Amino acid sequence: MSIHGFSKPLTRTVHTLLAAGLAAGSWPTLAQDEAPTHLETLEISATALKVEAPLVETPRPASVVTEDELRERNVQALDETFRYRAGVLSGHYGSDNDTDWFKVRGFDQATYQDGLRIYREGFYQWLPETYGLERVELLKGPASILYGEAPPGGIINAISKRPTDTAQGEIQVQLGTNDHRQVALDTSGPVTGSDSLSYRLVGLYRFAEGDIDFTENERYYVAPSLTWDLSEDTSLTLLTSFQKDDAVPYNGFKLPYGTVQDTPYGKVDPSTNYSEPSYDTNERTQSSIGYSLSHRLDDTWKFQQDVRYSTLDLLLRSSYILYQTGPREGARGLTYRDGTLDSWTVDNRMVGTWFTDRTENTLLIGVDYQDLENKGLEGNDYAFGDPIDLFDPVYGNFTPLSRDDLFRRTITKEQTGLYLQNQLRLDDHWVFLAGVRYDQAKTDNRDHGTGERQRADDDHVSFSGGVMYLADNGLSPYVSWSDSFQPIAGTDSNGNLYEPRVGQQLEFGVKYAPNDLDGYVTASVYNIKEENSLVTSPGGYQVQEGLRETQGFELETVAYLTDRLQLNAAYTYNDAISDNRSDDEPETPAALIPRHMASAWLDYAFGERVPGLKVGGGVRYVGGTRDGTIEIPSYTVMDLMAQYDFMRHWQARINVTNLADREYVASCDYWCYYGEARSVVGTLSYRW
Structure with a gap:
């Protein structure tokens, strides 16, 4: 593994980078009489700077979850990844099988895979399969300097499993509650008869019912990849994937009436389904092909290129509760989508590294291009079928949407960005970071039925900067x-294009990783503002006078307290407000966003006392929220894990989520959503 910008680093930095390289190329193993793998790998990220660097020596807020943790906590969906990290809210819409839902520092985020944007337009949601990932990285706060158009919450980057130089493999079987069953295969190693080719094949089948009655999801996933070491200086990795989901969609929409509000008929059961299970469907097929190229030109410069083409086919019929019509009845709506989403993304980077006796300098120059086309048939029925009983629903009283009720829409997006970033390390104590980016983004949204067209055509310059001092004691x-921008497709009442939403973050923090601590501690205070939000004027027009702001504090640690005992702990304070400056209403707390969140996870490896046994458990607290005048109480849930390595190649594990099966409302935002029910999953793995 090459080391960018740290050729004369501290010994600890070299050790950290080498450990990460070894971890990426071999299975995470735990011999029955050995201590667990240490945590240096958690300090490496390529997302924060687009060059690999230790997180503890980067003046940007970021977190990493490795394959070990994904495996041990049995992470089944991307939005479960950061449950034990600061600043991230997930699960606020319940156990949804349609979308990965995050809020980072009170805002939305953008999702990337292997450094390239995953486009998500409306209901066209690309869902990364977590079994196919070797780690997930999070860059918190505005990140347009490196990634262009994005909300101010941050960037989540899912890193796919890559071929390995040594032969290895796994066969896995899972059984669990909600009729959960899964079979998975992961095999990798050198191609027989070749010194320069290595492969990896990851495959999975999964079926599970949902927390809501009559919902389910069946998934097929396969991801072949191939690495070709063309020379000592050049490497090419081909990455492909195919995934098919057939589901009865999970619509967690409930009304406040019967969830957080009392009724004469009691509470609505969390498993109540207001949809039409025999009619609703979510058939999604997503596939991609791309490559990652790295070529060292000389001792100073390296060229890197990432390219991906992806396509998603979707057929969605999804009915849901809309509003209350009587003491125990409600009207329903229907969403219908039938179309495709195609995207090309390419990112070209030149990385230059040079040194003097006192300095180490890393210069990043990049050009990226993103192109998206989303087209298909759409329908929205806001009077779907007869009213449904809120407490004892009866299905079948509806008329299916006909093709005449649908209209055709085409959305195209195109973005080109040029970025420049320089990182200077001075006297092994100071790190200076500065960057600038220019973007040209165009969006076109056409309704072919009405001829209506919404456009956004924006040029934007983003800035980023940071200063860090590396003390000898690890403090x-x-x-x-940092800046962010996000174009808005549409025009105001005068026919003028809206300005893009823009965000800025100012952060002060400290990272602590002394030599005698196997891990790290981070603390930060930050302020994020997003301007140009759309709000409704007294005349009923959408105007750009909205402001959203978050002031917060985060504390996070991932560390071994002893050779056997590991702790993940996080605390988040978020004061998120929305200000509709078009009227005289006061600032209001942002919906969905709790002011306080806290979590802690401990796991213990018994070592020689009980060879091969490891147990863990966690507690997650999410504070109360408000939706207008509606108060949503706080909640606390517990998770457990136990795994046992037996014989030479076998491992058994059990994971329990929401141990006490607590019934709670996770959030309200017009609708209310029950949180995830208890799940128990057992895993048996054979690894070689």
Whole structure:
């Protein structure tokens, strides 16, 4: 593994980078009489700077979840990844099988895979399969300097499993509650008869019912990849994937009436389904092909290129509760989508590294291009079928949507970005980071039935900067600034294009990773503002006078307290407000966003006392929220894990989520959503 910008680093940095390289190329193993793998790998990220660097020596807020943790916590969906990290809210819409839902520092985020944007338009949701990932990285706050158009919450980057130089493999079987069953295969190693080719094949079948009655999801997934070492200086990795989901969609929509509000008929059961299970469907097929190229030109410069083409086919019929019509009845709506989403993304980077006796300098120059086309038939019925009983629903009283009720829409997006970033390390104590980016983004949204067209055509310049001091005792204070922008397709009442939403973050923090601590501790305070939000004027028009702001504090640690005992702990304070400046209403708390969140996970490897046994458990607290005048109480849930390595190649594990099967409302935002029910999953793995 090459080391960018740290050719004369501290010994600890070299060790960290080498450990990460070894972890990426071999199975995470735990011999029955050995201590667990240490945590240096958690400090490596390529997302924060687009060059690999230790997180503890980067003046940007970021977190990493490795394959070990994904495996041990049995992470089944991307939005379960950061449950034990600061600043991230997930699960606020319940156990949804349609979308990965995140809020980062009170805002939406953008999702990337292997450094390239995953486009998600409306209901066309690309869902990364977590069994196919080797780690997931999170860059918190505005990140347009490196990634272009994005909300101010941040960037989540899912890193796919890659071929390995040594032969290895796994066969896995899972059984669990909600009729959960899964069979998976992961095999990798050198291609027979070749010194320069290595492969990896990851495949999976999964079926599970949902927490809501009559919902389910069946998934087929396969991801072949191939690495070709063309020379000592050049490497090419081909990445492909195919995934098919057939589901009865999970519509967690409930009304406040019967969830957080009392009724004469009691509470609505969390498993109540207001949809039409025999009619609703979510058939999604997603496939991609791309490559990652790395070529070292000389001792100073390296060229890197990532390219991916992806396509998603969707047929969605999804009915849901709309509003209350009587003491125990409600009207329903229907969403219908039948179309495709195709996208090309390419990112070209030149990385230059040079040194003097006192400095180490890393210069990043990049050009990226993103192109999207989303087209298909759409329908929205806001009077779907007869009213349904809120407490004892009866299905079948509806008329299916006909093709005459549908209209055709085409959305195209195109973005080109040029970015420049420089990182200077001075005297092994100071790190200076500065970057600038220019973007040209165009969006066109056409309704072919009415001829209506919404456009956005924006040029934008983003900035980023940071300063960090690396003290000898492992304490590294820093300050950073970053920007974001997000185009808005549409025009105002005068026919003028809206300005893009823009965000800024100012952060002060400290990262602590002394030599005698196997892990890290981070703390930060931040302020994020998003301007140009759309709000409704007194005349009923959408105007750009909205402001959303978050002031927060985060504390996070991932560390071994002893050779056997590991702790993940996080605390988040978020004061998120929305300000509709078009009227005289006061600032209001942002819906969905709790002011306080906290979590802690401990796991313990018994070692020689009980060879091969490891147990873990966690507690997650999410504070109360408000939706207008509606108060949503806080909740606390517990998770458990136990795994046992027996014989030479076998491992058994059990994971329990929401141990006490607590019934709670996770959030309200017009609708209310029950949180995830208890799940129990057993896993048997054979690894070689």
